[in-house]
Amino acid sequence: MDRVCLVTGGGSGIGKAICKKVANEGAKVIVADLLLEKAEMVSDEIRSEGGEAVPIQVDVTQFLDVKQMVQKAENVFDRIDVLVNNAGWSSVESFLESNESTWDKEIDINLKGVLYTCKTVLPIMMKQGYGKVINISSEAGVVGAASKVVYSAAKGGVISFTKALAREMARHNITVNSISPGVTKTPLLNELESGKPGLIAKLEKLVPLRRLAEPEDIANTVCLFASYEGDYITGQTLSVSGGITMN
Numbered sequence: 437m438d439r440v441c442l443v444t445g446g447g448s449g450i451g452k453a454i455c456k457k458v459a460n461e462g463a464k465v466i467v468a469d470l471l472l473e474k475a476e477m478v479s480d481e482i483r484s485e486g487g488e489a490v491p492i493q494v495d496v497t498q499f500l501d502v503k504q505m506v507q508k509a510e511n512v513f514d515r516i517d518v519l520v521n522n523a524g525w526s527s528v529e530s531f532l533e534s535n536e537s538t539w540d541k542e543i544d545i546n547l548k549g550v551l552y553t554c555k556t557v558l559p560i561m562m563k564q565g566y567g568k569v570i571n572i573s574s575e576a577g578v579v580g581a582a583s584k585v586v587y588s589a590a591k592g593g594v595i596s597f598t599k600a601l602a603r604e605m606a607r608h609n610i611t612v613n614s615i616s617p618g619v620t621k622t623p624l625l626n627e628l629e630s631g632k633p634g635l636i637a638k639l640e641k642l643v644p645l646r647r648l649a650e651p652e653d654i655a656n657t658v659c660l661f662a663s664y665e666g667d668y669i670t671g672q673t674l675s676v677s678g679g680i681t682m683n
């Protein structure tokens with residue numbers, strides 16, 4: 437993959453797997469994360485394996501921060517072919533117990549952050565006459581998740597935004613798609629399992645394919661959308677959830 441990929445939230449979990457996978461396929465990667473040391477660790481790993489990566493600190497909820505990140509990325513690699521909006525966060529609490537500050541945080545990171553990066557990166561892709569935007573949504577945004585109500589709304593917003601933006605961008609040869617992971621085995625889930633032994637086994641029983649997603653399952657799907665083979669796919673939401681959602 438002879439491309440420059442910018443991945444937000446690239447320092448951990450699914451984002452880290454995406455950075456490593458696209459680098460392994462030959463892409464030059466910008467590992468962008470709120471926590472610079474995590475982005476640096478992922479970049480170092482990629483470079484030690486012979487790949488090309490640059491860490492950049494960013495808070496996707498701050499428009500100015502996003503503009504500075506994109507400027508830095510453009511200065512280093514001169515172009516951005518693939519934007520992966522992966523940074524995300526959710527609380528776990530019932531809607532009636534939740535409050536406005538959590539709603540703002542969930543909407544700002546999961547939805548507004550995607551608007552900021554797209555607003556900044558799309559003009560670059562338009563100049564190039566080519567680009568791919570891949571938004572990491574969630575099955576919560578497709579079917580809804582109890583105790584993650586506002587997160588579900590924000591991720592549902594990402595899915596609708598993806599479709600509408602895909603229509604506007606098609607004439608510029610830019611595709612916009614989203615991926616909805618099911619429950620994925622990230623460090624956070626392993627932490628939850630240590631507090632609640634048996635949680636993973638219980639969740640696995642709900643999945644037709646009888647296992648939870650590995651971060652690499654999501655990364656593989658990003659590669660499909662990011663590759664030349666995916667050039668004719670736009671405005672789609674692909675559930676990568678072992679069959680929990682079947683459209």
Ligand code: NAD
Nearest residue numbers: 445447448449450470495496522523524574617619620622
């Ligand atoms: P994670 O917490 O392991 O990683 C998220 C990364 O985003 C972290 O490195 C964090 O520092 C970074 N980040 C957080 N806020 C940021 C901000 N404001 N600006 C920049 N970076 C920020 O999470 P994950 O489980 O790997 O999730 C990745 C994406 O996948 C998220 O969008 C999440 O909503 C989505 N998702 C995850 C699951 C799952 O089960 N893990 C399921 C469905 C969807």
